[in-house]
Amino acid sequence: MKITPIAFESLGVRSQATLIETKDLRVLVDPAISLAPRRYNLPPHQREVGRLTELAKVLVDVTKDVDVIIVSHYHYDHHDPGYVIPTDIYKNKLVFIKDPQNMINNSQKYRRAPRFLRSIKDKPSKIEIADGKTLELGRTTISFSPAVPHGADERLGYVIQVAISDKDSTVLFTSDIEGAPKDVHLKFTKEKMPKTIIIDGPLSYLLGRVLKEEELEKSIRNMEEIVKNGLETVIIDHHVLRDINYAEVLKPVYDIAKDLGVRVTTAAEYLNLEPLILEARRKELFKEDNRPARIPRGLANLLSAGEG
Template identity: 30%
Template sequence: MQIDILGCESFGARSLACAVKTGERKILIDPGVALARLRYGLLPHPVEVAAALRIRKRILAEFEGTTDIVISHYHGDHMPMKAEDPYQLPVEALPSVEGVRFWCKGPEKISGLSARRRKELSHFLGFPLPASEGSGSDGITFSSPVPHGTKDKGFGTVMMTRISEGDDVFVHSSDIQLLDRETVLEIISWKPAIVFASGPPLYLSHHVPEASKEAFENALLLARNVDTLILDHHLLRSFEGYRWLKEVAGKVENTVLCAAEFMGKEPELLEARRKILYEKLPVPREWHESYARGETDLEEYFL
């Protein structure tokens, strides 16, 4: 089994995209990327925009040879979008998906906005999207809906993915944020060697006060039951999150690391650094207007 993480906050932009190859199968999970529209009261810095473009290019390149595409839920950093802002992966950029099998979060327990996005993606593709929770075939299975973060807080649900090849098991647990013990126990019951998950949103701790303590206990439980635990996404939108990650890693014998480290790269927490980036490399607001109109050649300066 080959696991390639394509995008994550430790790569500089919001994403949880990965590609998994098993035998003759290539499974692309959550092919999306986005940037926080505002952080510290600031629009995305061009360095972040460049990182999002690199991730977008990696995702699009991985469509070649893909046999299966998984959409765990309908947030803009997890799926191709009908263009809502210039930083996401637009559906119009997708190559042909003829012959590719889709596995998708169903319409149950999602917001009105997510339901609209699901319909828009279905319309663009030209066929109805399946409701894949609880289904699967040939080494790939999907969970029933599990909480997007804290249970019963109104954040909706997501779908987790289990991929197996022989004795190797990989779980993509999407935006669980380690905030629901039942979900963590379900992952453990799948007996994975490697788990890729969103850690808790510590940067929103004023909204989710239980995020650090409860998630820490769940992270320890999960880490002690898998060989490798990859935590990223919401967690690494702050420097506090990276320190939290290293604290978990220091309390277990198994491997706990972020997505960039798993891929042999240095973490780039660009969203967390947005204020610092503007201080070091000031950018006029007009730059964003020019970029949105397609009048700025970002590649010339940053890629």
């Protein structure tokens, strides 16, 4: 099995786009890329815009040869109704989606999911609701969790987790569980016993605003529990990489992983690249170059549509 992170915070953008290749199947999870509309009360820097443009081209190119596309929920850094990534990527693909009607918040149920489904209408070879299902495609098994909360606050909605197995190994993609602050976030991992897990990490950069100290502590404890679950590799990237001090936040997880011989890495480091932290360095970037970014129309529309 081959795992290729396409776009993540450690690669310079908001995303969890991941390509997973088994011996007979190419699966793309959450093919979307976004930026923070505002951070430190600043708009995106030109370096962020340039990186998004670059990775969007990579993502579109990757989709040409994939068999399956999965959408874990309807935040704009996980799906795109055509703002930045053209919906033609869904042509003739087998598409699995988070249930757009059940276990979903109002924003996604009445606005984002319907808009997305209209935008890809008649393009996929088939669209299936994925929640809680398991299917065999050749020698590959794809399993989806029931919907679980998008972190500690269920008002943010629900996501589906994905496990992909090729008989030799299993990779599990948690989607936006915000580092597992609830015990229900661990259930699917314990059932599937993956060798590799891709997890987003806690919203530590919003500590004291949308994340409570006790929720962060619970999240770290549960991530420690995940590391103890027989894993070989843990890719921690997405929400927590929006915190310039992410390594300090995750230190208890790194320490336990080291003791157990488990590799903990960002998406960039998994690809043998240096992390490219841009959003968390936005103030610094504007000090270096204060010129306003040239934002393409599609990206401008995406940013005006709101975060996530």
